[in-house]
Amino acid sequence: MSTCKRCGAEFACGMTDLYGDEPCWCTQIPALPRSAYVGPDTGEGNPSCFCPQCLRTLVATQQKSATDGQ
Numbered sequence: 001m002s003t004c005k006r007c008g009a010e011f012a013c014g015m016t017d018l019y020g021d022e023p024c025w026c027t028q029i030p031a032l033p034r035s036a037y038v039g040p041d042t043g044e045g046n047p048s049c050f051c052p053q054c055l056r057t058l059v060a061t062q063q064k065s066a067t068d069g070q
Contacts, residue, residue, distance in 0.1 A: 004051035006058075011051040026035060030059050 002013040014024025026049070037048065 001051050003057070004049070004054050006054040008052055009051040011049075014067040016049065026055060029055055030063070032058055032062055 001010045002016055003010055012025075014022065014026070028053075
């Protein structure tokens with residue numbers, strides 16, 4: 001099991017937990033830019049996986065920022 005750096009929840013990560021030949025669940029969610037993985041809510045410069053809820057929240061925030069900046 002992996003631990004989300006943002007909220008502390010445990011979850012299965014297909015990249016680090018090596019649970020089979022199936023792609024990780026996160027491949028179904030749009031990718032975040034690498035810069036989104038560094039900050040106070042994301043483990044302070046220690047990139048790692050996020051749980052499904054946190055990853056969806058971060059992606060939505062990034063998409064909103066991109067839309068608001070246009």
